Amino acid sequence: MNAPVSISEKDAVDYAGLTVTPVSTVLGAEISGLDLTQPLTPEIVAAIRAALLRHKVVFFRDQDIAYEDHVRFGRYFGELEGHPVTAHVPGFPEILHIEAADGMKLREEIVPIVRAANKWHTDVTFREAPSMGGVLRMRHMPPLGGDTLFADTAAIYADLPQKLKDQLETLTAEHDIIQSYGYRVDEAKRQELRAAYPPMVHPVVRTHPETGDKHLFVNKVFTTRILGLPEDEAKALLADLLDRVKAPEYQVRFRWTPNAIVFWDNRATQHYAILDYWPQERIVERVTIKGDKPFLAT
DSSP, X not given: OOXXXXXXXXXXXXXXXXXXXXXXXXXXXXXXXOXXXXXXXXXXXXXXHHHHHHHSEEEEXXXXXXXXXXXXXXXXXXXXXXXXXXXXXXXXXXEEEEETBTTBOOOGGGHHHHHHHOOOBOTTTTSSSOOSEEXXXXXXXXXXXXXXXXXXXXXXXXXXXXHHHHHHTTOEEEEOHHHHHGGGSOHHHHHHHHHHSOOEEEESXXXXXXXXXXXXXXXXXXXXXXXXXXXXXXXXXXXXXXXXXXXXXXXXXXXXXXXXXXXXXXXXXXXXXXXXXXXXXXXXXXXXXXXXXXXXXX
16 A cells, blocks of 8 residues: 655645646646656645545656656556556556557458447556556647547536445445456457466455545446446446446546556546547557555445
8 A cells, every 4th residue: 555645735735846737627637837858846746646545646748758857757656567468568568558449450341349348447446456646648630630538537426316325335245357358358368368367356446545436437448347246236236337428527638649647546536538539640658557446434
């Protein structure tokens, strides 16, 4: 578990000389006043962390970083991890190379399949300890389209009826890598993934380890079923919860620009990369920061 942040966002930002500008009423802020090609001081790192905890996703513009800069920035916030399916940048196993749906290069015949598989999600919840966050850099952007949406899972949870909140806090759900990646790999790879990543059970509501906020913690990509309820009731409940992330009131939409960077708190959000740019290309690169095992504080 990461230690609670010990400095308020206002104090951290004032001290570090950064400008943090909210971009929606719910989540998201743009940070300016720094150069990510240069090493950062502990005060600036504390300011960025404080802004991330407050806004859940932060955006940086015009950062023409090298691979080494990308890795260094991610490591300020924790240990980095790779991915069992998505390709990485040659020579940099910490940096994922992402085209279309996590590594599937678009071709006309697979566009309908990939679009159907493109869903709101929190990254790698099939892990025992899903990632703390992701730092995504735009490497090649289409002339139009390819925006990314983020949703605030604390705001979604907060608006649930109290009776439903009480029920959800007693429940767990299963998360499975095969649900998302099984269709795009051969049988041998599926068996390898199943052995390495058996289905994982997480609380339906998790407590954020740094802010103490409660977050809805199920997603369309990896959550297969809610446990402890009759099957029909569990299916209906999961469908209802997954539908709530679609409301625009909980979202912010990021329109990419060349060399933009996004840093999101994976414990506090879901995201959706809009696949509306075919036949143009969209290539992004991500470092992923290791997280902690989800829990619900009682």
